[in-house]
Amino acid sequence: MQKAAIERNNETIAAQLTPVGRETVQDRVYSELRRALIGGLFEPNQVLTIRGLADALVTSTMPVREALGRLITEKALEALPNRSVRVPPITLERIDDLLRARSLIEGEAIALAATRMSQRQIASIEAMLGEWDEMRALKHKKDIDREATLNQSFHFEIYRCCGSAVLIPMIESLWLQSGPCIRVAIYAFSDAGEVDTAHYHRRIVAALASQDAQAAREALVADISRPFAYLRDKLQSTKELT
Amino acid sequence: MQKAAIERNNETIAAQLTPVGRETVQDRVYSELRRALIGGLFEPNQVLTIRGLADALVTSTMPVREALGRLITEKALEALPNRSVRVPPITLERIDDLLRARSLIEGEAIALAATRMSQRQIASIEAMLGEWDEMRALKHKKDIDREATLNQSFHFEIYRCCGSAVLIPMIESLWLQSGPCIRVAIYAFSDAGEVDTAHYHRRIVAALASQDAQAAREALVADISRPFAYLRDKLQSTKELT
DNA sequence: TCAAAGCAAGTGTGATCACAAATCAAAAAT
């Protein structure tokens, strides 16, 4: 067979196949733990053991310990002097600290995105807004997990447009760190008659549509401040009780 | 022996002993690699092998691979699809990206520090300035490693005063990422008659002493911009040649 | 009755091995 013919044949096959990928076990463990952390499935102060997680995830200890090590360097988990690892506790200082960092960095990211997003990209996140309303319409069963996932997609869809390969991982790290905190706040929102999250998101989309970077930044800060403010009040009041 | 006497005896001993610490091998490997990365001892695009590093550091592969994994999540190293790991390459976009992120975050950190630093703390970094001049006085042997270390201490001594446990690790990650880049710039500065680094640092100290957050931010941005600007020009000119 | 010592189960760390995939060089084929 001639060279050109072989080449052509291979290309034809390649076009029809989707890459199978080579995700390692460690990668899967890492992703799974990330998902759990951002989703707030672990409680603050909860201690995690390597063998325990390995059993739960049905693998050996090796991938788990490396995934845990990576999460510790991201400050998503905390290594105690006992060498055991736990989900970081919530303190008032930490809440303020996280909110400040998130406002700074995510604010910058959305400001950059505001000047770069194409009509097509804006339409895409606007569509997510619609999906949100749809979900709320039939919200008899308050699907909080789905809501959190949608919220995450909405934000990161925007951040991805900022064009910075450096800022995005930092934002991911910040979400990882605030995940266990804000989960309790989201629960409370859902119970308390649901202050309109969609309203804040609409404000963000409007600012992006008009390419107003400053307005977008402010709308975003308002959006992410809410759960933190709530959590802050709650923590302060429970502290007064003790 | 009575209980009180034993207690007293133990306390006497404790006062004379210094804690021995329990640093693991993995921690030492991690620190060593960090040091090398920030110091620019590794070249961009250089690939690192687990067994190679383990031999160089005289340990087994286990602590090395976990340390590498941690550095990869910090974006200090890059995992290729081949599963080999390398020092990230320098591109023009990455340089601008890193500088923007560093200006944003380190600028915020120093602005916070400006409002919080005590007289004692300011005096401490002012003393480092003197140490710098001292070193430059007898700089026949241009000790570039020492200069880089001193520069790092100067900056982080300030950042540590910002009171944010969230921002500091991010700044460390940014230094880790820019280390391999700026090393080449520092070399060039040292050769090119040494534009006065100390001048920029004095500007920073002056701003901090007068608690002028905005001035401190601007002085810092000016300081860290220099090597990046130099590197940018150099990269652009070599690119034109090819 | 209560504190201290002892014991047993559990946990993180590091070393080593097996295996699959990648890399490289020499040999073979066109």
Next chain:
DNA sequence: ATTTTTGATTTGTGATCACACTTGCTTTGA
């Protein structure tokens, strides 16, 4: 002479084991 194939070496990954340290409980002693 260029390309392909083959085989040997290197490399990352995951599993397993040994060891030291921690923890919680039981037992012992005053």
